[in-house]
Amino acid sequence: MIADLWNASEKEKFMGTSTIGSSEACMLGGMAMKFSWRKRAEKLGLDINAKKPNLVISSGYQVCWEKFCVYWDIEMREVPMDREHMSINLDKVMDYVDEYTIGVVGIMGITYTGRYDDIKALDNLIEEYNKQTDYKVYIHVDAASGGLYAPFVEPELEWDFRLKNVISINTSGHKYGLVYPGVGWVLWRDKKYLPEELIFKVSYLGGELPTMAINFSHSASQLIGQYYNFVRYGFDGYKAIHERTHKVAMYLAEEIEKTGMFEIMNDGSQLPIVCYKLKENSNLGWNLYDLADRLFNEGMASACLSTS
Template sequence: MLSRKRRKRGAKVSATYANRAFSEPIPKYEIPNNGIGPDVAYQLIHDEMNLDGNPFLNLASFVTTWMEPQAEKLIMETINKNLVDQEEYPQTGVIQERVVNMLAKLFNAPEKNDYVGTSTIGSSEAIMLGLLAHKWSWRKRREKEGKDTTKPNLVVGADVHVVWEKFAKYFDVELRLVPMEHGRYTMDVEMTKELIDENTICVGAVLGTTFTGQIDPIKEINEMLVDLKSAKGLDIPIHVDAASGGFIVPFLYPNMEWDFRLNQVKSINVSGHKYGLVYPGVGWLIFKDKEFLPEDLIFYVNYLGSEEATYTLNFSRNSAMVIAQYYNMLRLGKSGYKAIMKTCMENAKYVAKEIRKMSVFKLTHEDLKLPVVTFYSIDNEISVYEVSRKLRERDWIVPAYNLPKNAEDMHILRVVVKENFSRDMADMLIGDLKRAVDTIKGECIVRAPQKKKSSQIHNKIC
């Protein structure tokens, strides 16, 4: 029997789920008058988050969904440090500089030890900053020559991410798009040349497009620009959007020339939170040389007795993802990144091979360079949107969308293979994809399992 005292104490104890907050409506669009206990608040929100998709089955996103526990520990240790407070957290600034240097060398910048670049919140901020620098340089040059500075333009392929269009709109630059066509979902060099003139601030090229994961002909565009320079004196820089490819190509295809080895490539962005294998919230912008970042865009912060150049759109953010990026650099090294990218590619090629075997689909392109598989339904026999919806019933997130202008009737599905996507998962995905197709084609009858020998069941069970 419980003593009176213990009974009284016991009466006060209530399980988290039996808390009053669970039987009362929670205000959704205004701050409640009174708070609730931390366990209860945690559980309520935690449970609500179960309605989100499962990050491990999210094959839509390029963004990292898994990191090692040691990286997560460092993230929690540094999440309360504001990256911009370099005076208070000088070592964080030092680490950021180390990563900038590591990436500049990875992208084959000319040999030296004080490369110019910055961490950003992602590739979007990095692209905006890179292009802003090119716009500034173009304007300065034109002013010096006494020429008109009111009509800057930017030449890119229709395969660019929406951030390029945002830049053009936000920063008042005309966007000149090199159109796609059926069977070509990257830039065409001749068409690019036709769009360039003296007001072109920069040509943008993508190392791993969002739409199909393909690579623009960067080397060929560079050659065309080098020729243009000697023929017409137009010195047009290239900014390479290596959001996805920047952490893949250097490890898997080190001889592919797309980076600072090319004369006209002056700036590169990469997403740390994509194949840099860091959780969302980190991108990088690297310049080939200090001269390509106009001085009046730089803000100097003094710490540790030396001057630190800062160039960002954003002010406060936590340091955790920069530190996590540094963790990956040390932890994995070049060989570790190479091994992971190789595995991703092998699994992507396996998925592609299995999809190729399915008579209903065709790959958008055969030469897979990045672990991104995009495919469409031959003759639009089945709706890719319906396939995407059916896969979602099994929690797989596989987006369906159509390609930009001139190829807009191409409706495709995209599978982004990341580090956590094993061969086993690939087999499960392919199995579910086949079942989805069968169901959509009406070849599959859904019914409850029967107590019969399997040989007596003629219809496939979904």
């Protein structure tokens, strides 16, 4: 179901697994990239011990990627975000790529801004890069938020396996998949992108089964919940729910802007996340932390983040 949602090709043999959440799914996607890079590098005669392998990602990453780089001894190369670039900076991203790059991560729903990285434009850059070198680089899409949202609200948006260099995608079922925490999913467009040494065969319950997740024992309740939601709501049901959420976010952004006190930084037109800041030189006698505190007293949690 998810492979179809992400436009996996019938000509390729996709593979995937459930996980405890997107953090585990990201770890698996990252490990597959590292192992695949190592095989390619050794085949080309690169000294893989001369430098640390690196991962390229925007500075809007979720902490699981920092954990991945620490746990597996990877250099994290952060492409800085700024006021003009609230998602990955396409003008600079390829400056961070070299023969030791295991992959580039595109993010479909940055935690701090709600913006999508332009995965299609990133794919074009990677395609041009790969034409000029034997040290190929591919894209993993961290779609923890957008993976089960964008296909229903913006089905025409190309960010998934329709793009040649997108080899793996993860998502969270407990966000816009509408399931209680925690469940995640990771898929590879073809089994050749998941090294065989990361697939283990177990026969504890009689027949031999493959396992590729980090966690072995986990509850099946969220998996059942995900399947139930897919069957009950179907594509049209998810579309109706997410479009309603989308409209609410857009409405909130409009009303917040009408107050004249705030500058809208993200209007909810991608993920239904509204980001705003006080206008420059505001002299209101209160700040966003005060506002967040008052909203909390009314039962509403509002994240207040510093950009410094």
